[in-house]
Structures are given as structure tokens and as C-alpha cells.
Amino acid sequence: MKRSLRTAVLTSGVLLLGAGIPAAPAASAVPAAEAAGAAQDARVDLRVLVVADGGPATAAIAAELAAAGTPYTLVDLGRADRPVIDGAFLADTVDGRPRARFQAVVLPDDEPFPAGSAEMAALVAYQKTYGVPQVDAYTYARPQNGLQYPVYGGYLGPVDGVRAEVTAAGKAGPFGYLDGAVPFEDNAPDVDESYAFLSKPVAGADFTPYVEAPIPGRADRGVLVGEYRHDGRRELVVTFAYNQHQQQFRLLARGIVDWMTGSVRLGSSRHHFAVHVDDVLAADDRWDPVLNCTPGDVDCAPGTGTPNPIRMTADDVAYAVDWSRRRGFTLDMAFNGGGSVEHREEHGGADPTADRLVADRTAFRWINHTYDHPYLGCEQDVSSVPWKCAVNADGTTKWVSRAELDHQIADNRRFAEQAGLPLREGELVTGEHSGLKLLPQQPEDNPHLAPSLTANGISWLGADNSRDPDQRRVGSALTVARHPVNIFYNAGRVAEQVDEYNWIYTSRAQGGSGLCETLPGTTCLDAPLDSATGYRDYIVPLETRTALGHVLSGDPKPHFVHQSNLAEDRIGYPVLDGVLDAYEGLFAADTPLVNLPMSAVGAELRDRAAWDAALAAGEVTAYRIGDTVTVRAPEGVPVAATMPAGTRTGTGGQGPAFGEPYAGTVSGRTAPGQDGALVLTLPDAPAPPAVDAPAAPAEGGPPPHTPVPAGVTRPVPFAAER
Template sequence: MKLQHFYLYRALVTSGVKPPLVPNGLIREGPEKRLQRQFFYWGSRTLKLILAAIFFTIFWLAPAAAETPRSINMKLLVVSADGNEPVFSGIKSILNQIGVPYDTLVASKTPLTAQTLSDGLGAGRYQGVLLTTGNLAYEASPNNWQSAFTQAQWQMLWQYEADFRVRQATLYTYPAGAPDNYGLTPISAADTNYTPLKASLTTAGQQLFGYLNPASPVSITGAWTYLVKPISSSNPVSLLNTADGYSLASIYTYPDGRQNLAITTDGNPELTHTLLLGYGVVNWVSKGFFLGERKVYLNAQPDDIMIADDIWDPLRLSDQTGSEYRITGNDYNRLITWQNAVRASNTNAAQIELEMPYNGVGASGIYPNDTLTAAIRSKPSQFKWLSHTYEHELLTDISYANALAQLSKNHTVAQQLGFTKYQKDSMIQPEISGLNNPEFLRAAKDFGIRYILSDTSQPGWKNPSPNTGFYSLHQPSILIIPRYPTNLYYNVSTPTEWLSEYNYFYAPGGLFPTWDHKLTYSELLNKESEIWLRYLLKFDLNSVMFHQTNLRAYDNKNSLLGDLINATLAKYNSMYKLPIRSPSQHDTGLLMAARMAYNDSGVSGRIVLGITNSISLKTVKPVKAPLTGINYGTVKETYGGQTISTISLGANGTLTIPAPAW
């Protein structure tokens, strides 16, 4: 990542002679970039002395007024220099995913004032501060880099943090020059676009990033990184060290009690290290309690269970040969064995369970030598089940009566086969059709459907915000849940078939040439598992689409979907210690509806400081507000070592609850 940093050289010029080439310290971040030099030259010696004296008196000797804190908003302040830093997008993405309230300040456009931080009477506006870069440098004019804060504004911020005991994090820190070195000495730098950098958690880092797997190093790649050393052995406290002893993350404590968490590598919303470290930074800045929550989700939905799908022919490079595949009873039983093994393999995966969208017509006797229906009937409780209509009929132009019949007949099959993990109010539309068909939606509503799907690859159907969906314009009681497509295609059942079709699209000479060679099966799994891994690391609630062909026990043991989940979990388990949840579509709908209500509620919290601290909550609309790090009420759970309490408030409701020490 390219981001330019600078020093503000503060040596007071005491003679009328232009000084030798003393750097103002603009550093361009590539090994090919040399030190860029700027100079201050203000004219006569007398003028220099006068200006220096004024500057020193105003900005260095005159501190901001101290303030006695009474309360603090449960909200974070994210400060950017010009709004263009990659880490600015990165931290906003993390906060949005968790649901933490925050404000942004683009300092080069909106000046920081005392009123930004508090009302001046003891009411603080922010419980934590996140700076995109350590010096908030931006290019004010061509080749003229300066801090977006004046020295007076830096002092104002520091005074607020000291008075209110508010923590600060600098998300991409060059530790030298103005305004601070954060207790670090710069040694060198690394361009990890070419050579990834690995760093391990220290003892302090393992405590702060307690959800990470300490046995595996954090890999830094795709980001310019400053390699630094702490100025002393005790302060700052390093959190993340390379094998050579360079610190990439550390906490510095100032004499006035302030603390700053400095990260010396760049980031963005898609970089793995940004995702791994982001939650820990937010949690630390917030002192371990905040509005919002995070959990890791994995819900795989292999459509078309009980019916056949076309199969890709690797020789003819087509799926229009008449060949089909429908999983067998043996495939079904092998899938159960695989799922049990996954759940037993690691505590992270103990709750993983596939959700099976089924078409009941397949159990009606239309397939000769049908072993699948008998296998399902004998073991119906191994998976969750979800209606996919009876005959897989497209719903784009279906009539009310026919739509109702498709839903009713499929529901009858669920009862006949003894599905216990099944909710009548949820369904997946064949080919995600019917979203704009009023007749289908009216039939779905009358049948009792409350949760259907959209496809995030189609225009207009991505999540409006993290972990949220859409209420149907035609039937507002129906929530439309976005679902991710996948490159594990509907028409492949073996590694040979999948690899052939994938390379047909993406290898050199393919329809959409992307890679410089034909991928092997292990390379294909690596790339596709990396995509799924991102969903897990982002605490993404969306389910992922697959098809029943992907469940074939191609070697009488393994399946394509199983291989992909195994590859994804291997990466995940090397990084995280958080248990994965596998909510049904019904439960996903409840979670998304709750998140949408939370986002729209106007809920806010204020930490009231006193002999015994408390949190004052209020809302405009009814809400079930999640509070991480708070143990209150009866609706609560422990996740990742933290208690998450869900507080229910009615319209214009208020509530005061105990708060942790501040």
C-alpha cells in the first residue's frame, strides 16, 4: 500500500543564513523512493526569532484547559487526514461489521475543535479515538505534505484523552518526527507485496488479541511496513514481533496516563492482517465494552437435494450432453460421516451443520433405484432442511395458485420424511427467482414464508450494510436475505470436473483469462477457500450457495464441498480460536432483522462516571441492543471470552445498568 509520511522539523532557525539541507522529512513509501526534502526559510533573523518565540509560547507552553469528566458517549471517533487512506476504509469496515457507533472526522476538511470532543462541562463525546496514521499527513498542495492537525489541535486531543482517560490507536504509524514517536525508533521498512512478513504475538499480544491462535504467526502481505524497535524494554509494550525482533504493534503509556496502540503496517478492508487485528484494536480502544457484537458464521446451502443436476463433461467442455448426477444414499451417508468428523476435529467447528434445500418431487418415485430417499428417511436429523419448492419450478411468472401448490406439496414431504430441523417460514427460490413477482410473493406470505433469498452477484441485491437484508416492497413481512454465489459450480461432482470447468473460464486461453497457468486442484482449493475465509474473518452472516452435485463422495469418502470446507477451516483454525456458528436460514433471518432494527433504532449509550459507574441507554425505536463486555439481564452469552448482553428497549425507552470500571 502506498501512503506518504513526513516529519515536521522543529529546529528553530537562529541565523539569517539559509540552513544546509535539513529534511522536513517527507518519506515516500517505496524502496525505489528516496528521501524527499523540504525546507523552511522565513527571511531575516529577527523575524525568525519572533515567530519562533510566538510558536513556542502558543503551541508548546500553553496547554489546553483541563476538564473534569462526568460522562462519556459510547461512540468512537475515527480521524482521517484526507479520507483517502486505505486504513480509513479498513477500520470503518470493521466497525460497521461489528455495529459499533462511530463518527468520522476528515481533519483536512473539518477542523478539530474543543466542542468536537466534549461540551466543556464534563460530557465527553467519545470513548476512544482511532487515527488513520500517526501524523495525519496529507498533500496540502503538490509536494507539500503537512499534518491535518495544527500543534494546538494535537494538544487539544491529547488533553481530552488525558482528562477523560480515553485510549487512542494509530492504525498506520510512522514513528518519528511530528507529532510523536509513540515510544518507537524506526529502523527500516519492508515492502510485503513481494516478500510476506510474519510476526508472532508476544505475551501481552496474546492477552489483547486473545481470539487469535498464538501458535501461528500473523502474516503481513500487500502492505508497506515500518520495522521499529521500542525505545525501552518496558515502555512501550510490544504486542506483535517479527523473528528479528522488530515490533509491528505496541502500546505506549505517557506520563499523563494516556495510552496509544501503534500499528506500523498499512491495511485495508481485504488484507488478512487488518481483519485479524481489527477487532482487538477496537476492543482495546473501547476498554473492553461497547455497543455492538461479533460472531463467526458458516452456513453452506447445497441446493436441489433429491433431484438431479446437469454434469460438466471435461472432454466436451460442456454440460449440455444429457449427463446428470443425483447424489445417492451412499453419498448421503458419507456426508454424515464427514460432517461428524469435522465437528469432532476442532472446538471451532463443533456447531457446523449443513442446511439442505430440498425438492420433494425427488422423493415421489420418479428416480429408479432411488437409495437417497430411504437414506434421508432413516437419518433425517443429521442436517437442517429448507424448502426449495416441490418441482424446482421458476417463480418469475408463476401464478398465485401454482406457487402456493409448490410450497404446500414440499411442506408435506418434510412431514413425511420426518424433518425435525426444519422451519416452514423459510425457503430458497429456484435460481433465486420471483423477487419481483407479486403473485409469488403474495402466495409465499399467505403460506407463512418470512425469509427468502437474493443473489449478491446480481445488481442491487448485495447487503445494504453488513449483516442486513431487504424487506420486500411487495410483501413487507418477507425479509430477503442476501446469499453469496460460489465458483464451486452447480454442475460438477468430482475434482476432474471442477478443475476442467474452472480452467475453461480462468486459465490462459479461457473465457476470462485470470491466472498465468492452469491451476491444480490444490491451487483451486487454496484460491476458493481464501474467498470463503474472508467471509468468516469479517463476521459475515450471509449463507453460501452450493448444489447437491457437490456432495458426491467422488472417492467413496470425500466430496467437493467437503474439500472446500476443510481447506477453509484449516486456514481459519490456524488464525482464530472463535467458535463458528451455523444458523439456519430462519435464524439468519432473525439475526438480520435484529441487526436492521438495531441500525435503525437510534440507540445510544453514555458511560456515567462516579463512585459507581453506570451506562445510560436510550433509544428512539424499539431495539434489542447488543452490548459486548457487559453482563446484565437474562439474555446474554459468552463468546470469545466476552459476555454479550442483549438489552431490550421499547420506543423512546431508557435504561440505566451497571458499567465496568473506567
């Protein structure tokens, strides 16, 4: 339930030689025939050079590369001991063949070195010789990068809330995965979160706008992202400030990387969204707005209040089935069979909810959530609030027994078999993720958990991302961290959700608990939310934005809500609809949300970790010569790569097609051959674009300091990343 602000991530001043990017088309935009021939014959390593100045823009691009598993080398200009960027640093010879060590170059702006710098001259010569493109991560619009000074009919200033658009050229090129709109965030009215220079290309310049935005006070539009071809070089010019978390960058990040690499790169990314519904068939205790706790649960003192459980009805199930089919989205039902058995015992053998769920079982995926949903860590001493672990006479912790763990897993599995539920055998989510460590009360796993998981054939174990985010092994299982959606398990009605939210997130002076004043990373509301409008106008947009942020960052981890949120007022759906609607409005049909079962998410996290470890250890090499890409990786580590559509495996393209289509490319993970190598053959590439002579500079003076607004370099309220 903790809410923390999302912060701008800046480079840390450390020189890294690690994860990076693949090579762009080897011979694109080479100025002379002999240079073009040399580039075609050269080996181009699939790695990106990122030259950073400590600003958030280069840090954002580096973060995008790292998240996708694309190798890059980072040179921090602020370090006195950094390498000198010269010809020897950029290129050499391997086995008698010229080698370009980087397929693309990312700079903080169009010329971050002093005038007449030998390092900039080396970069320019390198780009011309090998056809290596350059990204200007955030630069002032000026004739040197193909744009007019913005003071001449353009604009420079904040662009919070602006709706930018991908141009026809952008859709036909690197940003074709977008539906068109690129909305800029405006999360805090009192903070400038983004800043841009909007202007037109210089007359006669070979400049192609890819993303534009309206110029305030004028009828025309200015460039935010575009390609400038000049002097035998290609630059992607970006004229707005951003950090790695902002939606506008997250929308454009894939296209920036695809442009610089020509969609020939190591690493891959997709947009994932899975939603687990916990406690299905059981009932959830209800928040009491008078007591400010939940009778029947551990946050109320024993004997306090009267429990008033929340449980889905048959009509709620029918709604869930219809919603899933309308949205084309499968929910994962984490169920407790004992809840249905208990309900039948108390209601003369009747359970219409379970009957309807069983009848419509194929509409959902099913996860074992234990039979009765007990706490499976230490034995809880609930005589006081907060609870603590019970101890033996010698002071050691009392643990829930192995027999109870086995019973909870196996009996729920038997319930599924008898009911005909298509249970995914190797998946398990324990109640409250119990059995796993839980700070502060239980700093270690229940020692009986690992052997029980192994004995019961569990391969994937749900964990809470807010407490246990990193995948780890527990017995036979690997953990799959899940993002909690901040819609409370003990709320079935809007009024209950808002009341509890106000209690947690308002100060004592405002009538709240004051928890927001003491919990690290938690922000207090300025005032309590309105009971009638607070959920719709504040909580839903915030939770939608948070979940969508996970999706846009390529995070495959599932989100979870509770069955109570699909009952009564059905308060979970507005957030789920908000994510799905926003996504559909932003992305083209060839870039769908990927809705994986828990086991597939776990495998993706496992394979990512193995790939990232191999990259960090320097155990992966990849390069391109002409239309052939060769990758070598350790045995057992599937190669992650993104390639142009039509790429095939094997020398000469004699093998099967590589990857699966996504976002206008093909991507995936493929095991290398017995010799540790994966060979890919690229499809015929289109002819490189023509390169015009340099354009004459427009009138105007030298560029001013390129500003970075406060919202990019420090936290912006209400853009939460739990």
C-alpha cells in the same frame, strides 16, 4: 460464477457524522488525582472520533466500526469545510456534568497535524483529562511513539507472507481471542501487499508489545502492534500498512476496537459460517467438456448433447453425516421432494439416498427448496441461448402462475411431513432463487411470488448475494442473501470443475470462452489450469480465502453449494475443510464459528439494518458514567452492545447478566425498557496501568514518508470478494 477482485477501500473525502464507537474505561491512565476524579464523574459518550487523511488504514478501522454497528464521527483532514478539533468540539457540559463526546480517538499516525498544532494540543489535553486512548492507525516507528527507529537494528519493507505472533501480553489483553498466529497475506508475488516498520521499544519506555514479527536477518522480533503509555496518555501504535479486506487486519480489527473502547461499546460482531446444500434429493445436470455447455439445462441449445445427471448416493450421505459429526458443523439441506418421488418411479420404488437421508435426518437442518425445482419467475423461452422471458400476444411477460408457486411450496412441505424431515416451516429457497428478479432477462419479481409466500406462511426467502444482496421484503418474507461458492452445480468430478472453470476464466486466445474479457469485474487466468492440479492448487485456495474473508468480516450470510458437490469426487469438502481448518488455526476456543439456521441469519440481518438505521438517524444515545452505561434507542430496536464479562442489566447490576460470552467479552442485542432506556452495570475494573515518565529519544533523524504499498491502495490479484 463471476469472479471480481477485492479492492482497497479508501476514504471518499466526505465528512461523515455517523456510526461510531463506545467509550474506553473512563478513568484509565489519568495523570493526576484531580483529573482522575473529573474523568470518573464525567459522562463519556460511547462514540469514537476517527480523524482520517484519505489513507486505507483509518478507512479500515472506520469500516470495522460501521460493520459492528459502533457509532463514530469521521473528520476528513482533506476537506476544507471540516470542523476544527478544539476543546469545544471534544467536550462540553450536559445537565451540569462534564461530557467527553468521544470515548476513543483514531488518528492516521501518531501526530498528523503540523508541529505546534493547536488541534493536536487540544487532543492531547482531552486525552489526559478524560483518560481517552488514541490509536495510531499506521505510523512510522520512532521514539515519539515509544519505538526505536527501524534503521537501528530493525527493518522497514514488505512483509508479505510473514507469520506474526500475538505476544503473551497480547493474549492476556486485547488480542486474547486469537490462537497466536497472525499470518500476512501474499496473494500476488509481483505485488507488495503490505509494508511494515519492525523495531524494538526504546529503552526505558513504558511500551507493551502485543503483536510481533521476525526481523529479517536477525534472531529477534520487532513490534507491529503495541501500547505506549506516556505523559498521562495511552496510544495503540500500529506500524504496518493494511486495508479493510486484508486478512491480517481482519484478524486484529476486533482487538484494536476492544483496546480503544475498553470493551465497552455499542455494536457487536461474531464470525458466522453456514453452508446450504441445494438440490438435495434431486439430480444436477452435468457439464459436457466437448460441447462446453450443460445438456439438459438452458446453456445448451435444445436437443444438444445427452443429459448425464449427478446425484448423491447413500454412501455420499453417510460421508456427509460422518463429516458433519467430525467437524461439529451442521449443513443445511435444501431439498426437492419431487426428486425422490421421480427416482422411485424410475427405479422400482427404491431410493437408497432418500432412505439414508431420512434415517440420519437429525444430522442436518432442512430447508424447503420447492417440490420439483422449476424456474418460478417468467415462463422461459429456451429456443435460443441465452434464454429469454416468454411474452403474451400483447407483449406482456408470461409469468409462472400463482397455482404453480403454491403447489411447489406446499407439496414439498407435505413430502417433508410424510418423510418425517424436521422442516423449518418459514424458510424457503426457490430453485435458482427464481421468482425473484434476475437481470438481464427478468428485471422484476414474479408478481405472484409475494402473495404465494404470504399464503404459505414463508418468513425467510433465500436470495443470491451476487445479484440481490440487500435484504428486502417480498410479501410476508424477508430475503436472506446467500454467497455462491464458485464450485459449479454441474460438476461432480474435479476434471469437470477445472474444465468449466478454464472455459469461463480464460481468454479466447487461450482457448476459453472469453467471458472473462467481457463480464465486468472478472479477471482472466494467465493460462488454463492444469487438469490434475488446478483444482487443488488454485481453485480450492481461492474459494477458501474468499469464504474465509466473509467469515472474518463478520458477514452472517450463508454460503451455498449443491448436492452434486458432495457426490462422486466430493469436490465441495476441500473448500469447507479449508475454511474450518484455517479458522481453527487462528482463533481461540472462546471465539467459535457461529453456525446459524437461515431464519436466525435473516433475523440478524433485519436487526442490524434496524440498528444501523437508528444510528444514522441519530436516534440512539449512549454514555457511561462511572460503572453505569445508559443506552436509549427507538422502540422495537434491540440495542447491540459489547461489554466486559460480568456486565449485568439494571442500575446497580440488579438485573440478569447481559449478553452471551464471545471473544473474551459479552455481547448481544437487548430490547430497551419501557422508557426506551437500557441500563448496564459494568463489573469492577482492574486498576489502570502505571504511566512512566517520557522515554529519552533514541538517536536518529526525522521520520521518512510513511509508505503505503501498491497492494494496499489498489486491487491485488486473486484476493476475490464476490
